[in-house]
Amino acid sequence: MLGELAFSLGSGQVAAVVGPSGCGKTTLLRIVAGLDLDFEGDVALPAHGRLGMVFQEPRLLPWRTVEQNVRLAAPQATDAGLDTLFQTLGLGAHRDHYPGELSLGLARRVALARAFAVEPDLLLLDEPFVSLDDALAARLREELAELVNRRPVTTLLVTHNLEEAVGLADRLLLLSVSPALILADVPVARPREAHTAAELETLRNEIARRLNQAFH
Amino acid sequence: MGVRLASLALLIAAWYAGSQLAGARLLPDPQAVALAIVDEARSGALALNLGATLARVAVAFILAMALGSVIGLIMGRSRIADQLGDPWLIVLLNLPALVIIVLAYVWAGLTETAAIAAVALNKLPIATVTVREGARSLDHALDDMAQVFRMGAWTRLRHVILPQLAPYLAAAARSGLSLVWKIVLIVELLGRPNGVGFEIGVAFQLFDVTRILAYALAFIAVMLAIETFLVQPLERHVARWRPKPA
Numbered sequence: 001m002l003g004e005l006a007f008s009l010g011s012g013q014v015a016a017v018v019g020p021s022g023c024g025k026t027t028l029l030r031i032v033a034g035l036d037l038d039f040e041g042d043v044a045l046p047a048h049g050r051l052g053m054v055f056q057e058p059r060l061l062p063w064r065t066v067e068q069n070v071r072l073a074a075p076q077a078t079d080a081g082l083d084t085l086f087q088t089l090g091l092g093a094h095r096d097h098y099p100g101e102l103s104l105g106l107a108r109r110v111a112l113a114r115a116f117a118v119e120p121d122l123l124l125l126d127e128p129f130v131s132l133d134d135a136l137a138a139r140l141r142e143e144l145a146e147l148v149n150r151r152p153v154t155t156l157l158v159t160h161n162l163e164e165a166v167g168l169a170d171r172l173l174l175l176s177v178s179p180a181l182i183l184a185d186v187p188v189a190r191p192r193e194a195h196t197a198a199e200l201e202t203l204r205n206e207i208a209r210r211l212n213q214a215f216h
Numbered sequence: 217m218g219v220r221l222a223s224l225a226l227l228i229a230a231w232y233a234g235s236q237l238a239g240a241r242l243l244p245d246p247q248a249v250a251l252a253i254v255d256e257a258r259s260g261a262l263a264l265n266l267g268a269t270l271a272r273v274a275v276a277f278i279l280a281m282a283l284g285s286v287i288g289l290i291m292g293r294s295r296i297a298d299q300l301g302d303p304w305l306i307v308l309l310n311l312p313a314l315v316i317i318v319l320a321y322v323w324a325g326l327t328e329t330a331a332i333a334a335v336a337l338n339k340l341p342i343a344t345v346t347v348r349e350g351a352r353s354l355d356h357a358l359d360d361m362a363q364v365f366r367m368g369a370w371t372r373l374r375h376v377i378l379p380q381l382a383p384y385l386a387a388a389a390r391s392g393l394s395l396v397w398k399i400v401l402i403v404e405l406l407g408r409p410n411g412v413g414f415e416i417g418v419a420f421q422l423f424d425v426t427r428i429l430a431y432a433l434a435f436i437a438v439m440l441a442i443e444t445f446l447v448q449p450l451e452r453h454v455a456r457w458r459p460k461p462a
Contacts, residue, residue, distance in 0.1 A: 033364050051364050059361040063379040063457040072375055073365040098457045118365065 001027055002039070007173060009122075011046065012152035016165035018207070019175030025158040026056075028175075029126050032156060045122060046154060052120030054128040058107035060099040066110050067095040074117035082117060088150075089113050089143055105136045112140070116147055123148075123155040129164065141167060162204050174211055244426040252430035261415075262434060269400055269411040270438065272328075276335035277396045281389060283336070284343025289381070291344065292351020301344075309341040317403050326407040335399045342395065343388040350384030382454050390447070397439060 002024045009015050017025050030036040032043055033053055045051070060069050070082065077085075086092050089109045099107055108128060115123060128144075129137040145168055148155060159165050165172055228246055235245035244252075256262035291298040291305075317334040324330035354377060362372050378385075404413025412435050419427035 033360075035360050035363065051366070053361070053364045055357070055361065057357065059357050061358065061375060061379070064375060072367065072371060100457065114365075124364075 002031075008044075009154050009156065009171075011154055013171060014148060014155040014157065014169045015171045015173055016157045016159055016169035017173045017175060018159060018162065018165045019211070020177060021160060023175045023177040025160075025175060026126055029053075029124050029156065029158050032122075033124055047121045049122075050118055050120045051122055051124060052115030052118045052153075053124040054108075054111045054115050054126065056127050056130060058099070058104070058111040060107060060110055060114075062099045065096050065098055066091060066102070066113075069099070069110060070114045070117045073114045074119070077117045077119075081119075085113050085117055088147060105132055105140070108132065108140060109143070112144065112147070116151075119151075120153060123153045125155065125157040125159075127159055127161075128157075129159075129161075137164075144168065162207055166200055166204050166207070172207060174207065241423075242425060244429065248426050249429045249433060252426045253434055256430060256434075262431075265410055265412050265415050265431070266434060266438060268408075269397070269404065269413065269435070272332055272335065272400045272404070272411065273393075273397045276332045276339065276400065277389075277393060279332070279336040280339035280396065281343050281385075281392060284340040284392075285347045285381075285385060285388065287340075288344040288347030288349075289351045289377075292348040292354075298348070305341050305344060308337065309345070313338045313399055313402065317399070317406060321407045328408070331400075331403040331408055334403055335396055338399050339392050339396050343392055346384050346388040346391075347381060350381045354380050386451055386454065393439075393442075393447070397435075 005028065007015075017028060019025055027036060031039050033051060034043070060066075061072070064072065067082075070085075071077065086095060089112060091106070091109055091113060094102065094106060094110075099110070102110070112128070115125075125144075129140050132140065141164060148168075155169075157165070157168060231243075231246055235243045240248065253262070287301065291301050316337050317331075320330040320334035320337075324333070358376050358380075362376050367376070400411070401413035401416065404411035405417040408414055412431050415431050416428050419425070419431070
């Protein structure tokens with residue numbers, strides 16, 4: 001499914017893996033996370049190799065509260081750190097709720113909180129905002145950007161949403177389909193806020209064009 | 217609640233009617249049985265026998281549940297374990313309770329150990345099969361999540377695996393409890409000097425139906441109490457995180 005792939009991420013760099021559905025983005029992420037061992041090659045993780053991951057579904061333990069869910073994944077987290085984290089993500093009022101009582105948006109936020117609470121060396125995000133309505137997804141992207149800005153962490157974001165990729169990443173890896181190969185490695189200059197809407201639009205279109213080219 | 221009480225009243229009325237029809241020797245009336253229960257309680261025999269039976273039930277149940285669940289979990293998670301254990305499991309499941317009991321007494325003597333071992337062996341395969349099913353249906357998504365976040369084995373067992381197994385454990389416990397006490401009565405009948413089963417055996421030989429019913433009712437009352445005050449609250453506590461139907 002995946003062809004020959006090689007890339008390395010700089011410390012604190014946010015890379016987005018973009019490509020159409022089925023090209024192997026999730027498989028790639030699973031390999032990096034150590035969940036898929038059926039491959040040839042190496043995955044070298046930074047420092048302590050602490051991973052934070054946000055899956056396509058929230059994957060919370062339904063029988064534990066929000067707070068317990070986060071603490072179980074991050075036993076070393078300080079009370080103060082968690083307070084700030086819950087605050088930033090608007091979860092302050094929900095700490096004692098069970099996942100069954102939460103909307104999907106809130107559940108996704110808890111999954112984000114959990115991944116950040118670990119203070120990961122590598123943050124993996126697998127289409128974390130898919131199936132949310134546009135307004136909510138936009139809000140969550142802002143919150144994610146804020147968290148990443150506050151404490152830079154090497155991030156690998158998988159998405160099929162170009163806007164999301166351009167908005168959040170420093171670098172875009174475009175994957176072709178079957179076998180997945182890196183088509184292009186597009187840097188997105190920081191600070192993102194300095195780009196005008198027009199520049200971002202041009203960049204998006206350029207990428208869309210390149211992706212389209214690969215399949216036709 | 218009203219319907220249940222009415223149904224119960226109907227049961228007692230039917231009993232009374234039956235006792236009139238069949239005669240006191242075959243089916244004593246409710247009053248006679250109640251008096252017999254009081255008599256046995258007064259003499260201390262009821263407490264002694266109930267106590268002995270309950271103790272056996274408790275020990276055999278705990279043994280069978282603990283061992284059976286562990287084996288079931290292992291077999292559900294490991295294909296090799298499953299392939300190794302399955303034939304033994306099938307044999308044990310299909311071996312009649314009576315055969316296990318008799319062989320236990322023959323090989324180990326008419327001892328307490330043999331009795332409890334026989335009961336436990338009868339129940340163990342059922343717990344194993346049920347928990348194995350639960351282990352097979354564990355959510356891989358949560359397993360993956362636990363792995364990525366490097367959760368330790370104990371954390372995983374306590375917070376990820378056991379809550380998922382809870383309904384299966386509850387089912388195994390429920391069916392197991394009712395099976396265990398029925399078999400305890402049989403091992404007592406066949407080879408123990410006390411307990412409800414023993415008393416029923418003696419009453420059988422004396423054709424003392426009153427005594428049989430007295431012990432049977434007393435025992436059912438105790439099991440119902442355990443169900444109401446122990447099992448059901450436990451079940452509710454375990455299920456408290458489930459979203460309530462709207």
